[in-house]
Amino acid sequence: MNKILIVLAALVMATAACKKSDFLDEKPDIKLVVPKTLKDFQAILDNDREINGIPGGQGLVPHLGETGADNYFLLDATFNAISNPLYRNYYLWAKDVNTSNPVPDWNRPYLSIFYTNVVLDGLKTLTAGEQDTEAFRKVKGSALFYRAHAFYQLAQVFAPPYNESTASAMWGIPLRSTADVGEKLSRATLLETYTRILADLQTAKGLLTIDNIIKERPSKQAAFGLLSRTCLAMMQYEKAYLYADSCLQLKSSLSDYNNLNPDAFYSFAGSDVKAQEVIFSSIMIGPDLQIPVNIFQAKADPDLYASYADDDLRKVIFFAPGFPSGNRFKGSYLGMDNLFAGITTDEVLLIRAEAAARTNRVQIAKDDINRLLVKRWKKGKVYPVFSSLDAEETLNFVLKERRKELVFRGLRWTDIRRLNLEGRNISIRRTISGTTYELKPNDMNYTYPIPLQVTGFNPDMPQNPRAGQ
């Protein structure tokens, strides 16, 4: 009897001795963490699904720019098959494109910004010892780069084109700088927006290394590349030239399109383009049959298609004829139906060429263009070596090549906005059921409205003006 009592007493003691806090602090799921360590932060940034976009995921870079640009058109039947009116409105640059539905072009980049802010907030809590490590610098530089990249992408569609003289009077985008959901949201000016992007990238380039094996992670050359792209969008050509040059000094290899199979369904599937040309990998939102710019339904713009010479490999590498009527784009650097929207050496080379032409470095511009074309032209065929020394002629030639090289990359929209500001008079036309719609140069519809989901929560937030019906 006594023995039993002792056993019982021991049982009670044993239960009570369990430390209560430990017991209740045990993780319900071994895979969960409250992010605290550098390893956690690196893992958060390595979430390619949310940070870069992945095939089969939702992508990251807004498709709105490409959707509104002049690389493609839709057949009437395709247009009518789009059941969500939002996407039909996008295609025709309608004044009123907003519905209460989620706008992934806004939501996806801001989700990645939340990821980077969780990391940047968390890094501040690390000890001085932890902060003074290579790993810390890499994580911080990466977070700043990813955030700047997301801000840049948002500014291309939801903020007006950058114009130095008016930038401080125009609205940019909300610049989320913490993960706190209590933070008051408001739009920064356009000047503040671009200043922040440049400042973050400046810091990032000092923290990042040139290691560039995993293209989903940023590198020093990626930071230079994005800096040059941003400066180009800001029409600050001297800076664009210098940054592009810095980038190319670290990475400048090009793929030879002669090595590709022009009969492949996706020209770049299994190719070396990721190793050779990609500096930073990022994926456009899509593919979704609702989104007009979908390679299965978007037909290449006839003028664009006609601009490629017959010996220009890009004609057969980028486009598959007659699918079933009109030419299908098949040249995503991802080698699949997702559109690639990252940073590449060919883009940076074209930035340097353009900036060089605009800053009295005609010879450099010429050399860059020739370097590119030799990789794009059929082997054995003579490509038109460009040799004019006229700056304006050179610039026009570079811009033509830029037009032909960087298609369906999410870059054309920004180019049109920028080039129209200097009077190049680019109009886009679409015809649906016999009616022609036109987006005239410098139209205010080059800036998409802030989604209703956002303004609904922030009634005071200024909306982008829209024109038309």
Place this chain on the structure above:
Amino acid sequence: MKKHLIFFICLLVFSFCKATAQQDHVRGKVTSMENSNPVSHATVQWKGTKIITSTADDGSFSISRTAADSIVITAVGYQTQTVYGKSAGLIQIKMSPMINELKELEVVNTGYQKIPLERATGSFGFVSKEVLNRTVSTNILDRLENVTPGLLFNRGDAQSTDAFLIRGRSTISADAKPLIVLDDFPYEGDIGNINPNDIENVTILKDAAAASIWGARAGNGVIVITTKRGRTGMPEINISSNVSFQGRPDLFNVSQMSASDAIDLERKLYGLGKFAGALKGLYYNQPLTPVVELLVAKPADMDQQIEELKQYDVRDDVSKYLYQTTVNQQHSINISGSQEKISYYFSGGYDQNTGNLSGQDNKRVTLRSASTFKVNSILQLSAAITYSRDRDSKGSNSGYSSGRGYYPYARLADDNGNSLPLYFDYRKPYIDTAGHGLLKDWTYRPLDEIGREEHKVITGNLVVNTGASLKLPFGFSFDLKYQYMNQLTDQSDLFRAESYYVRDLSNRFAQPKAGKQFDFPIPEGGMFDAVNSELISHQGRAQLSFAKNWSSRHSVNAIGGYEIRNQVTDRRSSRFYGYQPDLGTVAATVNYTTKYKLYSTEGTVNIEPRQDIGKLTDNFLSWFGNVAYTYNNKYTLSGSIRKDEANLFGVKANQKGTPLWSAGAAWLLHNEVFLENLPFSLLKLRVTYGINGNVSRLASAYTIARYGGSATTNLVSATLMSPPNENLRWERVKSFNTGIDFALKNEVISGSVEYYVKNGTDLLAQAPTDPTYGFSNFYGNVADMKGNGWDIQLNSRNLNGALKWNSNLIFSSAKQRVTTYLMPVSKSPVPYLGGGISPIVGKPLYNVFSYRWGGLDPLNGDPLGFFEGKQSKDYNKIYNTSPLDSLIHNGPVQPVVFGALRNTLSYRNFTLSFNISYKFGGYFRTTSVTYLGVNYGKGGHGDYALRWQQPGDENRTHVPSYVAVNNDNRDMFYRNSDVLVQKSDVIRLEDLNLSYALNKNMTRKLPFKSVSLFVYASNFGMLWKANHIEIDPYYNNVPAERMKFAIGTNLTF
């Protein structure tokens, strides 16, 4: 402390003094006639007076003398006895047990204590062994359907909302399943592990007072399952055995376009060039039906061959070859008895079921041993071990699911029964030529496949219960309980080398190389997927109880205690390639990293590694207390309090727990002098109020991340699960319950009527937020719900002569509506049409909404709808942008009123009982044709034959005219219009049980104590339905289950 000690000593002395002074009292002891056990809580009353007391735990009583000379003793489960009370000395009273089954009801088990129902304030439902045993099923839960009010089993379309609910749903996104308690502890294992033959009874805890003792997990109600224990007396052996049969399901309940219609349409579509894309271009290898292949090949006798195909119906072959008659056998034996200080119960059970799909079967063995050891008068020990092993296996057979690409005239076997191929992934010409003979055979023959895959789940479950009960002085007792559970689940999926799955995978990864040869990255051999999981739980409880009566007027019953629970689930999954089942070898290396270009489709993928390790831990700590005070056997007050804390993740320490409470009162009117002339033996009013909770592990206060693998980089990555939510609170369910229990003195009618209100507050749901923060919604406490309803039970004894006739009627109503929800109403009605949870203030959680139907256009048979109040055919606008308030709210998916009527007739040795169930107030959407689907050319819904074809047809049909140009919005408008919505109201004869019983009292020659034989039949179908379109709402366009027929016997030695 010292003061307390002195006080206790005084009490002790005082009580001794009292005991010696009881000269003017009559003392006695009440025991059971059956086994001489003491009968506690029996009421002892001088006849014709209000002098009353009750017996203690040892059956003894003491009552002051009066002028009256006889004493009336009443006790739960025993026949009332009257004895002469003037005899000297101890009066020994032997009570004979009540035969009437209704009486077993009167002690309910909450899992913490057994409460005499008479003193309970809360709402309890009770299902006795007899009621459980009149149904034949492998699973215990199936036996609770239609026998107790408040417990709803949803059927038909509503089943996908909540399979079963107690008093409606009071949460939005947390689990709405009631808590299941087995032998005093929450049971998280598979309910299929429990052998129904081992169950003594089931108690349903419905309101706050009944369930609040289970605290944070009781918001959805509690089902307390009590297993059989050793009986007292001579050993008794019980053997029961039954076998049941159920025919193949009726596939013709699924509407299908006739072969003739389908073939005619295919010819038309071919003419329109619909298959051009499949014949060249991107979809060049996509499968085509035999008719289209004939149209492509154009053999001379094409028309004749096509005509021949019109005679087939795929449902004939599927039914014949893929289904079988279900045969379930259930055998069990148990032995129980007691010897001196030990009582014991041993049982074994064996179930063998063949499923209704060919190749499907299930076996279960259960073993149980439970014994109680009475060490001495104060200490009692108990131990029970239950083991079960369940083996579920099936082949590659998913029956009649449209996923396998059955076209209406598909055949699975030729006239001689030889297996035929079905082309559902690739075209026949493609398969015939692909890889110029170097690839694996790429044809799929459904009948050959059945045995080429083996999907097995083996579940072994061990439950050990131990307990010690210590009787302490002054009415105190102390209990320690501990339960260990270990459930091992071994799931294996074997795909043999010759299975289509493996052949297809191997071919898709085939890599062409020089010389027209191939490399095969998928190793030769079969494939084996293994998922092993182990669930281990430890649960312990220390409980102090106090029960005491004072001067026959005051009675206090209290418990308090502490509980701890730890449950860990480990899960490991892995896939093996190149498995050779006969040798037990697997491929040594597989290249998971290389991205291969697929042979049959575009795109590059790597070989899926499919391996994962996970671990889940649930920890709970709880304090609880419960007290009931009864005055003069008339008034009872009860109260309870409980605090639960759990290892919630990412929350602050003070958010890990929540305190919950309840209070209640009961008034036993039949014990009132002023009502003694009323004809009631029981008349009780009761009312309770309290708060239960609900845990959701999805919510967190901090940002939390979940580790996983990245998609493209092979790096470890983490996903942020939610934005931080500082204001997180536990969900709470406030419930109010009031009821009346009654029984006439002649027992002709008894029953209870209850009304309840159940309000869920701080319910967790996805609430919208500014997407600029990174999330369009976050999981927060954003909703409130209100529910109310009635639970009524009526038992009547209609005839009590040679022919006995009893009826049991149950009636429940349950209504809920959302009262607060922070989400704005979507501008598009589409989210509200799907049948999922889209909370709307003022409506239940699951609704049927539909578009207003304007009939068919007499000119061309287009469906007519309405937009902004005007008749419209702008289907895009109607479907996508109609505001919600312009839609018709037909009603809830789940029934609002439900119940059953069970009649039991007995004559001599025969007993016949049958149960009729009813459900009212729910709605469902019937299916119909969509031309988008039909235009794929593989058949479709049978309503195609009823479509509008010429002017005038609009008067006989609502099926729109056929359109060759796909118009998704037109289809979707029609499919969601109110012309297709029906009431799911139904009355059905659920089951019938006819039994013949003999016992030794009747036939002395019988070699057993008793024997019974029974036949049982269930699923008779509908007696009445609200819809006029001949659809059984239980089987809305799905294969209909047939009647089940069982025969069995019970033997007792």
